[in-house]
Amino acid sequence: MKEIKLSLFGFGNVGKAVSRVLLEKGVFFREKYGVEFKVVSIADTSGVVWLPEGIDLREALIIRENFGKLSAWTNDYEVYNFTPDEAVREIDADVVIDVTNDRNAWRWHLAALREGKGVITSNKPPLAFHYAELTKEAERRDVPYLFEATVMAGTPVIGLLRENLLGDAVERIDAVLNATTTFILSRMEVGLNFEDALREAQALGIAERDPSGDILGIDAGYKATILHCVAFSPVTFDEVRVRGIAEVTPDEVRRARAKGKTVRLVATVERGEVTVEPKEVPLESPLAVGSHENAAVIKTDLLGELLIKGAGAGLKETASGVVSDIIKASLRL
Known part of the structure; x- marks a missing residue:
């Protein structure tokens, strides 16, 4: 069984939908692909929760629903004030997942790629303005840079092309x-x-x-x-x-x-x-x-x-595209 460490940036509607899929279909992914996903960090606008042994996604979703922000989780987890750039360098993960709306995320996508980490994103502006730079860096480092959910949510037009x-x-x-x-x-x-x-x-x-x-x-x-x-x-x-x-x-x-x-x-x-x-x-x-x-x-x-x-929209549909890319990246890694 291959264990893949994931670092999730964005815990709004799409981030929560992705987390639910990872949580609810874990057995399916283990049986079909031989991969076990361990989310080692989650970031929202209030901070970064990081646990190398793996975060309890069920509990994370409950905290987010009840309190609206991950920083309320201080009884069980330490919340760090990392910038995304610091987080992708500091946190040991195989794959970085960006489901934010951060227009400047291309900078920390590059940082993650340079650290040898795969990057999955549903965030459109980084690709709309920096596609060549990002994909060339991924090729240079021989790591996956995947973005199915940027166009038509989970409908696989990017994979087709x-x-x-x-x-x-x-x-x-x-x-x-x-x-x-x-x-x-x-x-x-x-x-x-x-x-x-x-x-x-x-x-x-x-x-x-x-x-x-x-x-x-x-x-x-x-x-x-x-x-x-x-x-x-x-x-x-x-x-x-x-x-x-x-x-x-x-x-x-x-x-x-x-x-x-x-x-x-x-x-x-x-x-x-x-x-x-x-x-x-x-x-x-x-x-x-x-x-x-x-x-x-x-x-x-x-x-x-x-x-x-x-x-072309919807939470489950977008999560489909993101999770499909996570699996592709994991099998390649």
């Missing part, structure tokens, strides 16, 4: 990559204006309190940037043309429906060019997805058109 279509030359990707904008546009189709549809999305927890990342197209732009990096060559988000849905009017949505079409925020990825903008999509198109779904149509020279479609 990185590991499966190796004999194909990708020619173009058209994709709907943001479920929040799809929900808002869908509600506008039944008569709501943009502001009311956005308020409904926020009330349901579909849109963030600050929805700008979604409605301005930034989230979809990050994801499209990562797809270009994987399918073609490294680019950064600064090179991407992005227009969100904030200026889409109910009249535009109604006119599209009258033509048998629907408006969706579509990412188009071709060699050297990435655009994200609202487009009219035929109702029979695979890109005419519902609000919880993402879809990507990948065109290659050998296979032709390939459709990959599935949940």
